[in-house]
Amino acid sequence: MRELRWIAAALLLVVVAAGCESCGEPVEPAQRMVIHAVEVIQYDPNYFEDTVDEGLPDLYVEIRDHASQYMYFTTVVEDEASVPQWFDVEAISVERENFSVVMEILVFDYDLATTQDPIAIGLTFSPADFEVDRPETRTVLVGANEVLLHLNWY
Helix, strand or coil: CHHHHHHHHHHHHHHHHHHCCCCCCCCCCCCEEEEEEEEEEECCCCCCCCCCCCCCCCEEEEEEECCCCCEEEECCCECCCCCCEEEEEEEEEEEHHHCCCCEEEEEEECCCCCCCEEEEEEEEECHHHHCCCCCCEEEEEECCEEEEEEEEEC
16 A cells, blocks of 8 residues: 555656646747836936935936837826835836837936936836746846836736
8 A cells, every 4th residue: 555655646746747847937928018117216316416405306207219219108206206116107018029129217307497307317128138037027227226117928
């Protein structure tokens, strides 16, 4: 009886191991990546400001096509924003045929009386870079600037 249990357990282990060769790998390629939020985690505190003391920055985020500068989305302005700061981007959808596009995230300090102060520029990524892992979140870093993308895959 004891031998029969060992044989059954060994057989079960072989069946489970054989069926799990592709565990963790996507069955089908993703057809769409959706960005539903951008979270500004940190930025260089020495970014250029055109006035002396305005307090914390009034943050907003733009997402653009890096090459053409086509604007995908501009968030609302969060007044006197501390980090981390969450920004909904109303589901920017990138179809599979556009996964190779390079997108750029820009973070600005909104100024009513003067021009907008760029806080973080050059935060670029391509959906193709994430396609294998299909992460729900992905960090994009340049220097002291860090944003976290919140993603869905379909």
